[in-house]
Amino acid sequence: MTKANTENADKTILSGAGDSLVTERAERFAGPSLRNNYVYLRAVMPDDHPYLYLVETSGSTAAQWGLRGATPAYHDWVQQRSAGVLAQFMILSAKDDSRIGLVTAFSADFQDAHAHVAALSFDPHGNSMTMMLGVGLFVDYVFKCWNFRKLYLDTAEYNYPQFASGAGKFFEVEGRLREHHYLNGEWWDHLILAIFREDWAGTSELVERIGGWHGE
Amino acid sequence: MASSAEGALWEDYVQALSEIAAVPAASIRRESSITDDLGIDSLGIVELAVTLIERFKAVGMERALGDTDWSELTVGGAFDRYVVPAVREAERRTGITK
Numbered sequence: 001m002t003k004a005n006t007e008n009a010d011k012t013i014l015s016g017a018g019d020s021l022v023t024e025r026a027e028r029f030a031g032p033s034l035r036n037n038y039v040y041l042r043a044v045m046p047d048d049h050p051y052l053y054l055v056e057t058s059g060s061t062a063a064q065w066g067l068r069g070a071t072p073a074y075h076d077w078v079q080q081r082s083a084g085v086l087a088q089f090m091i092l093s094a095k096d097d098s099r100i101g102l103v104t105a106f107s108a109d110f111q112d113a114h115a116h117v118a119a120l121s122f123d124p125h126g127n128s129m130t131m132m133l134g135v136g137l138f139v140d141y142v143f144k145c146w147n148f149r150k151l152y153l154d155t156a157e158y159n160y161p162q163f164a165s166g167a168g169k170f171f172e173v174e175g176r177l178r179e180h181h182y183l184n185g186e187w188w189d190h191l192i193l194a195i196f197r198e199d200w201a202g203t204s205e206l207v208e209r210i211g212g213w214h215g216e
Numbered sequence: 217m218a219s220s221a222e223g224a225l226w227e228d229y230v231q232a233l234s235e236i237a238a239v240p241a242a243s244i245r246r247e248s249s250i251t252d253d254l255g256i257d258s259l260g261i262v263e264l265a266v267t268l269i270e271r272f273k274a275v276g277m278e279r280a281l282g283d284t285d286w287s288e289l290t291v292g293g294a295f296d297r298y299v300v301p302a303v304r305e306a307e308r309r310t311g312i313t314k
Contacts, residue, residue, distance in 0.1 A: 038282045095282050128258035129265060130282050165238075166259035210266065213278040 032144035034089070036211025039100060039134045041089035041141070048090060049078055052102065055122055063183065064159060065120055086115060087142065091134030101131050103138040105151070113149040117142065117195075128162075136207030143197055143204075151195045156181040157188040170203050171195045222303050229272065229295055236263050246292030254291070261286050274298035275305060 034041040044052070053074055056066050063069040072080070082088070086108045091101040101121045108115040117139065121131045142151060153171065158181070167173055171193045180190035234241035237254040250256050256264060265281060268274040277284075277298045 093282060128261050128286065129284065132258055132262050162257050163259045165236075165257050165263075170259060206262075206266070210262070213269065213281065 032141040034137065036133060036137060037213060038094055038211060039091050039130050040094055041091060041137055044088050044090055053077055089138060093130060101134055103135055105142050113147060114152060115148050116152045116154065133207060133211055139195060140204050140207060143200055149197055153193040155191050157191060158183060160191055221307065222300060225299060225303055229299060232267050233291060236260050244291055248291045250289050250291060250294065251287045268298055272299045273302045275301040
């Protein structure tokens with residue numbers, strides 16, 4: 001914007017005739033939101049580490065996610081957990097600040113404009129709605145902070161039924177590695193899902209709409 | 217006693233569930249579990265909540281959304297808890313009860 005244009009814009013605002021322009025400018029320059037009426041995201045702090053370690057090593061679904069049953073030494077786990085991570089947040093309840101889940105963007109490839117995202121629900125049998133709203137906020141945040149074309153989400157086949165209905169609506173199934181995972185005496189496929197930037201706008205609007213409902 | 221408006225809404229509600237769950241409407245019962253019997257997953261729950269609130273004007277769901285345990289909710293339970301009060305409220309406002 002040139003100096004003259006800036007002055008004109010400021011004059012419009014000062015004259016009181018530019019309320020919509022003020023709003024438009026504010027929205028344009030605002031960063032991505034980390035909060036809605038139901039959940040909010042905050043960075044992982046050292047105080048979260050013992051909790052996360054217990055969830056990942058001893059939680060009810062520990063063998064199905066992340067460490068897949070392994071129990072690395074705590075200090076090794078702390079040192080390695082941020083390797084390759086671009087952004088990571090805890091999802092917390094806006095109502096009582098309880099921890100709901102963890103979302104991570106990692107293995108960013110800035111040359112080819114893609115990254116991986118992962119989501120871990122601390123209570124897989126709990127309220128899936130709030131977890132989904134947290135994941136939605138996070139994907140929105142990643143697309144708004146970095147110019148990625150698409151985000152990959154890797155999942156083992158045994159976890160896929162929890163969100164399979166989103167195929168073709170919220171993500172595409174792009175790849176399948178046959179019998180890639182072993183669990184409970186069975187071999188399971190590994191699925192590579194992709195969320196495309198151009199398809200995300202509709203989902204972003206939906207997440208914003210739901211998040212704006214009166215949650216409290 | 218269920219009003220005719222309530223009866224018509226039940227049909228629409230079951231049809232909406234049928235589309236979200238991709239199961240025949242005829243197989244949906246009042247006592248069916250939304251997650252276990254209809255197989256509605258976490259993203260389907262999002263779709264269902266949006267349908268209930270925006271299409272059926274469900275009462276109280278917005279505030280309960282963060283606390284609702286969908287795995288314990290039945291088809292009839294969700295209808296009675298969130299949709300029926302919306303019908304009653306609409307009937308009260310218009311003064312019409314068929």
